[in-house]
Structures are given as C-alpha cells and as structure tokens.
C-alpha cells in the first residue's frame with residue numbers, strides 16, 4: 202500500500218471528522234438556549250468563582266460553585282460535564298443577549314480541562330498557554346454569574362494530523378523503518394516468513410490459559426508486529442500484563458548472558474483503558490503514568506508524573522517556585538480594599554507569567570529524569586505525543602483496546618517519540634464497537650465490520666482500525682485468539698461465539714454454568730433467576746416505538762438530539778428489573794442497556810426512585826464493562842420494519858456480552874427479525890434457545906405504576 206496515499210486520505214478524513222465535530226457542537230451551542238444545553242449534557246449554568254490555585258505544569262486550577270441565590274442546597278444540578286472534558290468558562294449570557302453579545306462573552310472566556318467534579322463544586326484546570334491573554338483574571342473579576350460550556354476537542358485532531366503529516370513525509374521519501382514497511386505490507390512480517398520457536402518461558406502468572414500463553418509467546422517472538430484478538434472477557438489485559446513483565450525482565454540467553462530489558466510504551470485510546478493496566482502492574486515495577494492529572498483515576502495518581510516529580514529531589518526546587526507563584530496569585534486575587542490595582546496589578550501578572558516559565562523549565566528537567574528512569578511508560582495514544590516523551594526512545598509499543606482507536610491515533614506513539622520503535626503489539630476485538638465517527642464518508646460508513654475489502658485498498662473511512670487493516674493485510678497468521686472467556690454463562694456466550702468468533706469461544710469452568718441463583722449471596726430461584734437467557738418478545742405491534750427529540754429545525758441539531766424511545770417497552774424492562782430485585786438480586790448487579798439515549802432517559806426516569814442502584818446506560822458507553830444481570834431494550838418496533846442502530850452487529854455483540862449470569866432481551870422479533878442476516882438469526886436463536894415470553898399490553902398497563910412507585 203502506498204504510504205503517501207494512505208496518509209493523504211487519512212488527512213482528508215480527519216478534516217471531515219473535525220469539521221463534523223465542530224459543526225455539531227457549535228450548532229448546538231449557538232442554537233440551543235442554555236437550559237437545553239444543560240439538558241444535552243453540554244453545559245453547567247449559574248456558577249460563581251470559589252478559588253484559584255496552581256496545579257501541575259503551572260496550570261491554574263479554577264474552582265467554581267453554584268450560585269446560592271439560585272440553588273438552595275449548594276449542589277450543582279444534574280449535568281453531563283465530566284472530568285477530563287475540554288470546556289470554556291465564560292460569563293453567562295442573559296436571556297435577552299444578542300448573538301453579538303454572546304460571542305463577545307465567549308471570546309472573553311477561558312479554555313481549560315475539567316479537573317474534578319464534586320456535588321457542589323467544579324474545578325477547571327487552565328494551562329498557562331491558554332491563559333496568556335489574562336482570561337482567568339477577566340472571568341474572575343467580572344463579578345457576574347459564570348457558566349461552563351463543553352467544547353469539541355480540537356487538540357486531539359491536531360496531533361493526529363501532525364502524525365499523518367509525518368507519515369506522509371516518510372512515504373514521499375520512499376519508505377520507512379522495518380516496522381513501518383511491515384505495517385504497510387512492503388515487507389512480510391518475519392514470523393510469517395520463517396516461523397518462530399516456542400521457547401520455554403518461566404511465567405510470572407502461572408494461571409494463564411493456553412491461548413493466553415500462546416499469545417504472549419507469539420508477541421515476544423515476533424520481531425515487528427503481533428495482534429492479540431481478545432473477545433469479551435477473555436483476559437486481554439491479563440495477557441498484556443504478562444507480556445509487559447516478560448519484556449522488562451527478560452530471561453538470560455541460553456549461553457547465560459543477561460538479556461537487555463526493553464523499554465516499553467503502553468497506550469490505550471482512553472484514560473480508563475490505560476489506568477486499568479497501571480492498577481494491575483506490580484507496585485515494585487518502575488513505571489510512570491503520563492497524563493493530565495485531572496483525567497487519571499485517584500488510585501493511579503501516585504504513579505503519575507505529578508506525584509513522582511514532587512517526590513524527587515529536583516521536585517523540591519519546582520515546589521518552591523510553585524509556592525512563590527501561589528503567594529503572588531493569592532495577593533492578585535484579593536478582593537475589597539486590599540485589591541491590587543493599576544500598574545502594580547499589570548506588573549504582578551507579568552511576574553506570574555515569568556514564574557510560570559521558570560516553573561515549566563525546572564519541571565521539564567525533573568520530568569525528563571523521572572521518565573528516563575522508568576522501564577514502562579503508560580499514557581493514552583494521544584498523550585504519547587506530549588512533549589514529556591518526545592525525546593525518549595522506546596523499543597516496543599503496546600496498544601490495548603486497539604479496536605477502539607482511530608488508526609491515526611495509533612501512529613502517534615510510533616512516530617512522535619524519538620524513533621527506533623521496533624515492535625508493535627495490539628490487543629483488540631474488531632467484533633466490538635469501533636471509535637465513534639461523526640462524519641459520513643466513504644463506503645465503509647455503513648454499519649458493517651471495519652474491514653477493508655482488499656489488502657492494498659486505502660481505507661476510505663476512519664472506522665477501519667489499524668488492527669483490522671493489518672489482519673486484512675497479513676492474514677490470520679499475524680494474530681492469536683484468546684479463546685477462553687471468564688465472564689458469561691455458556692448460553693449467553695453461545696450466539697456471539699457461533700456468529701462472530703467462528704464457534705471458537707470456550708466458557709471457563711468457573712463461569713460456564715453460573716446463574717443468579719449461585720451468586721455469593723442469597724437469591725430466590727424463580728423463572729427469571731434460574732434462566733441464563735430470557736426473551737420478552739413484543740411482536741404484534743402493541744409496543745410501538747416513538748421518536749423523541751427537541752423540536753429544532755437545524756439538521757445538525759436534529760441529528761444530535763433525535764433519538765428513539767419505546768414507552769411500553771420501558772415498562773416491560775422496569776417490570777423485569779423489579780422481578781430480579783424482588784428475588785434478591787442486588788441493585789448494583791443489574792444493568793439496563795439500550796442503543797438509544799432517549800430510551801436511556803426514559804428507563805432511568807422509571808427506575809430512579811425505586812432502584813437508584815440499577816445502572817441504565819447506552820450500549821456504546823458500557824463497552825468494556827459487565828454486570829451479573831443485563832436487560833437489553835431494543836426499542837425498535839414499527840410497521841416499516843426499520844432497525845436503524847441495531848443493524849451494527851458489533852453493537853448487539855457488545856450489549857449481549859456484558860452479561861455474566863443472566864441476559865434478558867426485550868424487543869419486537871417481527872421488526873428486528875425482518876432484517877436479513879445476523880439480526881434475523883439472532884431473533885431465531887432467541888426464539889429457539891431462550892425462555893420466551895409474550896407480554897400482554899393490558900397487564901403491562903394495569904396496576905403497574907402503583908406496583909413500581911414510578912415517577913413519570
């Protein structure tokens with residue numbers, strides 16, 4: 202495949218995606234009133250400044266609280282702003298503000314990352330660069346109510362574009378390193394050409410199953426590239442942990458010579474994917490987790506740059522500068538009579554800027570020392586482009602959850618670090634959901650599996666992941682399948698295994714027959730708790746879907762807000778949840794999943810009061826997680842037999858494979874089964890293998906509200 206062609210196409214696709222992202226966000230922000238933006242999870246209104254201090258990297262941490270004149274309990278009302286989101290803090294426009302006034306307020310705001318979200322407080326971290334224009338000061342001294350608006354994350358795009366630019370340069374100059382050539386099919390991977398020896402390995406984790414051991418062996422032996430295919434619950438992370446330990450503490454060679462440990466960069470598409478590994482690595486291993494402290498799990502912070510630089514000697518000098526800066530900031534922020542004004546204020550801010558520069562320089566030096574001393578560096582794929590590791594050289598790059606990463610993201614650790622990466626190992630599962638794409642481009646945008654048709658074909662959609670492209674390019678020989686899963690009852694696993702994993706999945710002894718009735722606490726045996734799979738079939742048209750959404754004309758807004766729901770089906774779901782909980786299943790062990798956000802909202806409303814511990818979520822947001830009992834609401838039931846979102850087999854796969862001991866599917870087999878292929882076969886399978894119920898609409902309506910104490 203031509204490298205330059207590939208990167209040029211990627212650049213065009215990334216531009217389209219960036220534009221779609223910005224258009225959607227800005228259209229929503231400019232067209233919807235603040236209340237609707239809050240409802241869409243895009244903003245928090247009515248805030249006041251509470252405090253300001255200096256955080257890691259000289260960032261200003263700005264804390265905001267709800268205005269007590271508006272909220273009586275001191276709590277921020279429900280919102281969708283999460284830790285790690287990129288936001289702008291602005292003076293809140295009044296109800297009658299014109300477009301021009303709104304845009305001025307926006308220009309005067311300041312951008313940052315959400316550092317922490319508490320019930321009654323939100324902390325935003327503003328980098329020195331984005332505060333160069335004095336935005337924090339302007340916002341804080343405005344004396345007005347503030348709001349926080351979520352922004353499209355453009356930084357991610359710039360880094361991917363930069364990386365694709367580098368790749369294009371490599372292509373135009375006629376080729377790359379051994380690894381780059383293998384990744385584009387210009388060279389055959391050595392393991393495919395000459396095979397490899399199955400060496401005896403002394404395992405750190407003796408409990409690995411045979412397929413996991415084989416995957417580690419293969420990844421160690423392959424000089425350039427190895428794919429580890431991990432279907433749901435098969436221990437991808439467990440396998441990668443072993444691989445990491447083997448790479449950093451290799452056994453001596455056969456002649457007794459000590460082997461050179463490899464320096465490894467471990468990445469994942471999300472912070473949580475990286476933190477999951479950090480938490481499971483031995484405490485004695487010198488590792489470092491890079492990343493914005495705002496985005497790391499609290500338990501991971503002690504292995505973060507922030508913590509490790511503080512505890513080093515050089516870190517003490519850095520702390521002195523930080524203290525000096527904080528003193529100055531608190532003087533500048535003083536209100537009332539002691540408020541510094543005029544020239545003194547201007548000089549004060551210029552001194553803060555100088556101190557920030559000094560702080561960063563010292564911190565950089567300290568960071569370089571800490572990174573150099575770590576055998577394993579862990580960060581997001583995006584984070585691998587951060588300046589803290591630009592000058593580091595890594596031997597091996599390991600990517601977890603590779604099927605959820607854009608290919609351009611995967612190139613960041615390979616090209617943005619100092620060069621010389623010899624080997625790439627990717628763990629993933631192309632049968633689960635790929636990264637979410639907003640732009641509609643190319644033939645691959647239809648909900649099909651993300652495989653290019655031919656090995657020389659340049660992918661025309663961002664949905665084609667590096668994992669899948671490499672599989673098409675080099676064939677099955679380049680991957681190893683983890684075949685034993687430790688999550689699902691064998692009946693829950695049966696359909697996905699047969700349809701999507703060639704019937705190769707095995708349910709481990711420990712889970713193969715487990716049911717809700719064998720949970721480690723008491724659960725009554727009922728028709729529901731004794732069944733691994735239940736299908737509540739609403740066929741017959743008496744449980745029709747609705748179209749929900751804000752009455753907004755703009756197409757972008759409509760697209761972002763339109764969703765489907767199904768009121769009667771939501772009631773059936775709630776009834777089933779009630780039956781499980783009445784039998785003794787704990788609320789925290791039950792999850793409700795549905796592809797549609799409107800249905801998530803509806804079911805949440807039904808269950809919130811009675812069962813606050815039951816998690817209701819969209820399928821896409823629940824990927825990577827599990828519950829003992831999962832109830833799936835399929836929503837679609839219409840005369841046109843449209844199935845929309847459900848068509849993507851990966852979405853159904855993710856939904857089904859979240860369940861450990863009990864799966865209940867609620868849906869209309871006539872609508873869903875109309876779709877030829879996978880969906881029809883699924884409906885047939887459920888009809889034959891599950892405990893099937895045909896609900897009566899009268900039963901669902903009558904007496905139900907009183908029974909569940911529902912808040913409608």
Ligand SMILES: Nc1ncnc2c1ncn2[C@@H]1O[C@H](COP(=O)(O)OP(=O)(O)OP(=O)(O)O)[C@@H](O)[C@H]1O
Pocket residue numbers: 408409410413431432433434435436437438439440687688825826
């Ligand atoms: N060899 C093994 N023996 C016993 N349990 C195992 C083994 N390998 C993995 N597990 C267990 O299986 C579960 C899933 O493992 P892990 O989190 O590593 O899988 P994963 O493939 O990364 O998960 P997901 O499908 O959610 O991405 C964990 O509870 C883990 O402890």
